[in-house]
Amino acid sequence: MEVDRELVEAAQAGDRWALEELVRRTHRSVYTCALRLVGNPDDAADVTQDVYLRVVRKLGGFRHEASFSTWLNRVTTNVAMSTLKRRTRRFAVEGAAVPPDTRDPAPEPAERAEAIALARRLERLVAGLPEGQRQVLVLRDIYGQSTEEVANAMGLTPGAVKVRLFRARERLKAELEATEGGQVVTLAGRRRATGRHS
Amino acid sequence: MTNCHSIRPLLPARADELTLFEVRTRAEHVADCARCATEAAAYSRLGQALAVMASLEVDPADGTLERILVAIGRRRAGVTNPRVLAAAGSAGALVATVVVARAVRSRRRSRHRPSPWPRRLRLPNLPVPTPALARAK
Numbered sequence: 001m002e003v004d005r006e007l008v009e010a011a012q013a014g015d016r017w018a019l020e021e022l023v024r025r026t027h028r029s030v031y032t033c034a035l036r037l038v039g040n041p042d043d044a045a046d047v048t049q050d051v052y053l054r055v056v057r058k059l060g061g062f063r064h065e066a067s068f069s070t071w072l073n074r075v076t077t078n079v080a081m082s083t084l085k086r087r088t089r090r091f092a093v094e095g096a097a098v099p100p101d102t103r104d105p106a107p108e109p110a111e112r113a114e115a116i117a118l119a120r121r122l123e124r125l126v127a128g129l130p131e132g133q134r135q136v137l138v139l140r141d142i143y144g145q146s147t148e149e150v151a152n153a154m155g156l157t158p159g160a161v162k163v164r165l166f167r168a169r170e171r172l173k174a175e176l177e178a179t180e181g182g183q184v185v186t187l188a189g190r191r192r193a194t195g196r197h198s
Numbered sequence: 199m200t201n202c203h204s205i206r207p208l209l210p211a212r213a214d215e216l217t218l219f220e221v222r223t224r225a226e227h228v229a230d231c232a233r234c235a236t237e238a239a240a241y242s243r244l245g246q247a248l249a250v251m252a253s254l255e256v257d258p259a260d261g262t263l264e265r266i267l268v269a270i271g272r273r274r275a276g277v278t279n280p281r282v283l284a285a286a287g288s289a290g291a292l293v294a295t296v297v298v299a300r301a302v303r304s305r306r307r308s309r310h311r312p313s314p315w316p317r318r319l320r321l322p323n324l325p326v327p328t329p330a331l332a333r334a335k
Contacts, residue, residue, distance in 0.1 A: 016271075019270065020267055020270075023263070023267060028255040028256065041259065045259060048258065048266065049266050053269060053270060053273055056270050115246050116250055118247040119247045119248070119254055122244075126248075141248040142248050143252055162211075166210055173210070173240055
């Protein structure tokens, strides 16, 4: 999700069309991040709406020090974490929503296409991780936040984040190998040989 | 060479999550151990696939976008709607103009109309009161 600086500046200046265009271009990405964090489509839709209400309030203070997408990701993380803290009910691991099929980005080279195919399968496995492990993995490994940023967002120590990350990655790799019946490293070659498509 | 058991916790970690010593130890072990090299490669591939997930998007339910646009429209209407701001600005400017015009007009009138009061009050020459103590002397 890359957004033109001009569009952001126009929205900051009060251009209503620019703000709506900003929402149109980014809402899928915000919704996807929210869904991965909260694990439930209804809550993810609420989080997405709250994110943009906060964006309207805070956009004037955005100084372009980071990219808009990075800033938007942080807002999404904060809103999602606040929602989770407020939420009284807890979703059991078995009850975690299976995300619908992801949309492909623009056509990519073959190597990236392999990674995309693997990523689509991973989406379901990530959704099935325990909530605490899923959140640190999503923020750190998918959205590239630093260990310290993840710790701040989740109210954990960096050490606790590393422990959860270790468990999440180990579990994810094991489940991936179990579902595919082999090593992660051999997935690409095996799929090519058998002609399977996800 | 370090044994596999002690290296195992380091295999899923990204390089920036480890100390330089841990990175070097892992690299040296993986170079000599085929089993751990396979594990490390699997984690590396997993990391790449997870990073790719950031660019994959899920479509929200129908109507989500419209709901967001309505919500932010309502919020903006109360705070920063340009039309509301323009109308409020015009009304404020009109009120300010009327107030200033009336003030100028009343000032002009007061200049031309002779005042019933003298410009400076002149007090008659009255004897200065003497304190009682001085009088007693």
